[in-house]
Amino acid sequence: MFLPKEVKFFDLFDKQAENIVRAAAFYKKLVDNGDFTPENVREMHELEHYGDELTHTTINTLNETFITPFDREDILALANRLDDIVDGIYLISNRFHLYKIQKPTEFSRKLAATIESTTKALQKALASLRSNKNMKETLHQCVEINRLENEGDVLRDEAISSLFENEKDPLMVIKHKELYELAELVTDSCEHVANLVESILVKNN
Amino acid sequence: MFLPKEVKFFDLFDKQAENIVRAAAFYKKLVDNGDFTPENVREMHELEHYGDELTHTTINTLNETFITPFDREDILALANRLDDIVDGIYLISNRFHLYKIQKPTEFSRKLAATIESTTKALQKALASLRSNKNMKETLHQCVEINRLENEGDVLRDEAISSLFENEKDPLMVIKHKELYELAELVTDSCEHVANLVESILVKNN
């Protein structure tokens, strides 16, 4: 259905999605094991850097290609919004390290699981974009991402509420409140991509 | 002056404005009475959800309409920026509830009054967009929104200054500081809409 040059964009989005899923899985492992060592944060930084490279490749490809599978500005927005996700996962990993959190809370573990599920749904949504025949599947994954973002919202609210209820050390409140909010922002940035994907579908069908 | 299909967009913006004014008035009532019960926060959530639906209707209408009263991307931006306002009012209401604030401060009451005035000026600005003859009135309301946003800025600064001066419990400082900043962000998002409206006027006259 698409020309070879157009296919390149889908290949790049798949690579970006794969990198995001890898970062989310690695993040979940670090939260579960309380393992935000300098080495592991550096490894996460490499994933973030690889995401940057993929974004630049997409933008350069865009500037060299006349025919694109959908609007140029949508491809640009998609590349940039996908980049936000790994940026967010790296940012929160680095904060866990800076704040010397040895034992992430139960809420942080739940939020990490929600982030991982959201990135997997996002990967499916992007993979299905290659063909109009998959439209139902794409929309289904977008709905799932919205549901998971909502789950992240509720989790963050419960976590913050519990924090002010139970944690008496103000410095710990500052640290964990920020970590909960940064975690929810990751699911938020996945939802931004899902909204973009939906609007691309609407325009092109 | 406009075709029937174009009129639909003004109708939708009026509905969005009406919903925003209702949310702001309800918010002011809750702040004045210290009444952020689960039921009231749920009611605010319904207003936020109705705002989302209006935004989606605007985007779908846009995708089905060839002739629009002004640039498509401006209609899209206007719908999305209007949506931010009710989102912000819901967000702050939910935080009052989570933080179990029984007695909102005098500064929170003043900020709620500023938010209410700003949304009323915004409603007038949007209503007057229907006809070029109202251009003077539209610009007048945009200037008023800018003035009120500035008032919100000053109030937030005074509130935060007084908080660090008088409140010795760090957990209360964290809570109220965030509530003041979220309140100012609501007047900020009204100003974003006013700036958009001004740029639409400049382009179309």
Added chain:
Amino acid sequence: MFLPKEVKFFDLFDKQAENIVRAAAFYKKLVDNGDFTPENVREMHELEHYGDELTHTTINTLNETFITPFDREDILALANRLDDIVDGIYLISNRFHLYKIQKPTEFSRKLAATIESTTKALQKALASLRSNKNMKETLHQCVEINRLENEGDVLRDEAISSLFENEKDPLMVIKHKELYELAELVTDSCEHVANLVESILVKNN
């Protein structure tokens, strides 16, 4: 190479850059001397206000000009992103004042120096945009801005880490943490401009 009407935009960007460099130098002086008096903050506010005026002039010029040196939306984005920089410098100056910080920390002084260097590189990048012959110089300055933004990131992380390690008063932690983050946001907003400049170069060469 460019028509007189097009030259106006470069003149306006140069004026905005000059204003930004002046604000950054003034900010560095205030941090170095712990001198955030009401008079000095008011003077910074005037620089911020002058930046607003330049942005409005650019937008009005854009609406009256048919031929522009590069895409209209890029000129608009550049004007708005440049405006963010002085806004950020004013915001942080005002917070130093509100928080009654008499002795800015060593980290705040280092961050102020990074901000000043970044704005100087930005001024060179914008000045070199006037001619295609300078492309190498423009890209060189963009790389330098990216390097400085990275330096700002590292400084902020070290500063926050040291803050939680050494400062035991939670209210001081809240204040300085925010000041460090606002400082890093200024270098961030310089990087946004550099990214825009790079994408303008790619499109127009």
